[in-house]
Amino acid sequence: MNKTPFIDGDALERMILLTSGLILYKQIARDPVVQALQSLLESLVSSGPSAREVCERYHHFCALALECRWPDHLLDLILDSDNSFSRRVGAAGPENVDRRIMALAARDLSILQELSQINAGQLKQVAAGIFSSTGAPYDPLAPENWPGWEEMPGYLEPVPAVDPGNPDAVRENLSGAGTCNGRDAGAARWLALCRRRVKMALLRSRNWGGAVDELARYYHRVGWGVFSRYVAFRWQKSPGGGGVLAGIASPDPVRLEELIGLDREKKVILENTEHFLTGLPANNMILYGDRGTGKSSTVKALLNAFACRGLRLVEMAKADLGDFPLLTRQLANQTQKFIIFVDDLSFDETEPEYRALKPVLEGGLEVRPGNVLIYATSNRRHLVKESFSERQGDEVHARDSMEEKLALADRFGITVTFPAPDQEGYLRIVEGLAEQRGLEIDRDELRKMALHWEMWHNGRSGRTARQFVDYLAARRAGMSRANP
Known part of the structure; x- marks a missing residue:
């Protein structure tokens, strides 16, 4: 068993200063788990330290570290960081970013590596000098008997090298992470492999700063901030107005191959989506048909097929369509392509969302970003409820009213009909x-x-x-x- 190296007061003081030296990743210092570790370190070097305070802070951090799987939690904070470095390389790619910014990021990564390597055994040694032993055969309050976060299940062990003879390992090899390969290419799996790849690159580096290019490629391909952690989202209204993108941790894993008997429908949708992904002109789409015919499943399956090519899915409720401009402003500067998915879309003419949707689709003063499309499903071909009495009514310009209703569906550009199977x-x-x-x-x-x-x-x-x-x-x- 390896003996824990001794740690002196100067080394502890250096640990305390680590987060103060961050520049691009400064927001990591505000994370509750990192703050708990900082608080523990400060209690160990304070003049006249309190044994009770040290005990409470140690066990508080240990509980958080076990719950969030430290230092994996620290790696997640790095991958999900929204800062000037992640935004720049995410938008332009690492080869188009000033090397001085890359060097600053590498410096921060080296600091964070030191933070991740703080050893429970070392801190317990310092705490032992503060406590006095009771002399009992086993005293759970004695620092040498405190648990260590590295010793418990869930601690992220260094990842072993890939065995070329193991097909499952080869599939998850670093060089293969993030590829689209048939039935294994699900959106959630693809993202997990991408995150695993960059974490492995950091853990295997003698100096995390040396993996800055790998991290930059991750930001460019996958995204930054909330777009780094999720591939599917739901628009969620805020109590005070506006809204936020809430990530969906487990999107529906349905695959296009599972949707049998829809070859014609899938061909039209795939062609339009392919145009969208390659930067060609593409249309908003309405998927019309009876319930249970595969409309919603087809849209969800697109995410699993094309997440690795930058496609993302945002679910938006009909009642929230008035927030569409707010949503698109949040998406406009991202490099990914977003399909706004509105399920079961239909209106009574008195519903305010009916008129709110028209300028969203076409004709509004604010231009829809080129990385955003709307795919909606509906059980009504023309979306807006109409009746025979309206056709026979006494309105002077009844035809104009009817044309207004029919025009809403026309603005989608492409309508794909899903018939019920015989x-x-x-x-x-x-x-x-x-x-x-x-x-x-x-x-x-x-x-x-x-x-x-x-x-x-x-x-x-x-x-x-x-x-x-x-x-x-x-x-x-x-x-x-x-x-x-």
Whole structure:
């Protein structure tokens, strides 16, 4: 067992000064966990230190360190930092940023590395000089018996080198992190691998400052601030007005391959999205069709297919459409491409959001940023409720009113219709999903059960087919547990 190196007063004073020397990453010093560590260090060097104060502060920091997995928490703070360095390299790329800024960032990283290496054993040695032992066989209050955050589950151990013979390890290799590769390319997984890659680069560096280029490439490819931590967001109104982007930690993992029987619809949507990602002119889209036909799932699947190419998804409620200009101002300076997803969009003509949406789509004085599109789903082709009485009413300019309503859907540019599947189409979806799940069931029996299911549930749709296959998979898993 390695003996903990002795730490003297000068070394402690240096530890206390570490966060004071930060420039670009200064905001990290305001993090509650970092502040708890700073408070502990200060209590150890104060004149006439209180044993009670040292004990309380040590265990307070230890509790926080275990909860947030220190020093992994410190690495997360670095990756998610919104500062002048992360913004510059994020927007322009590391090769287009002044090397003096890169050098300042490298200096801060070296300081933060020292902070991450503060050892619990060293601090307990100092605390032992403040406490007097009771002489009991085991005294939980004696510093030598205090827990260390490195010794507990959840502590981030140095990551071992990748084994070339291990397929799973190769898939997560540093050179492969962030690639789009078929069924493994989910948005959440892609982001996790990107974060893992840069953390490994820092941990493996003798000096974290030497990994500044790797960190800069991360900011440029993935994003900075909240855009570094999430690929999917929800617009959340603030109590005092305005709103913020709330990250979605676990976006729906649905993949385009799972959406069976929608080849025509997916082709149109993929073509428009491809234009958007490559900087070509692209249209806002309305996905129209009956419930359960795969409209929302198709939009969500785009994120899993294209997150690695810079696509991000922002969910916005119909009631919040008046905040659209506020949202786009937050997105305009980002390098990523954002699809604003409005699910189940339809209006009564008295709803104020009906008229708020029109200038958002086209015709408003404020230009929509080139990195933002709207994809909406609806069960109404023309979005706005209309009735026969309106067509036969006595309004003088009834045609003008009708044209105004129809014009709203026209402003989306592209309408993709999702029809409900016929019986054979429904059965093909069931068969395809069952095959993806690895369910080995006689084809005739499967089709018979599927038809019985749709009769007693929600009718024929892709959603009903998926629910049926989910049921079969759960039943099979339950039988396997009962008969191991």
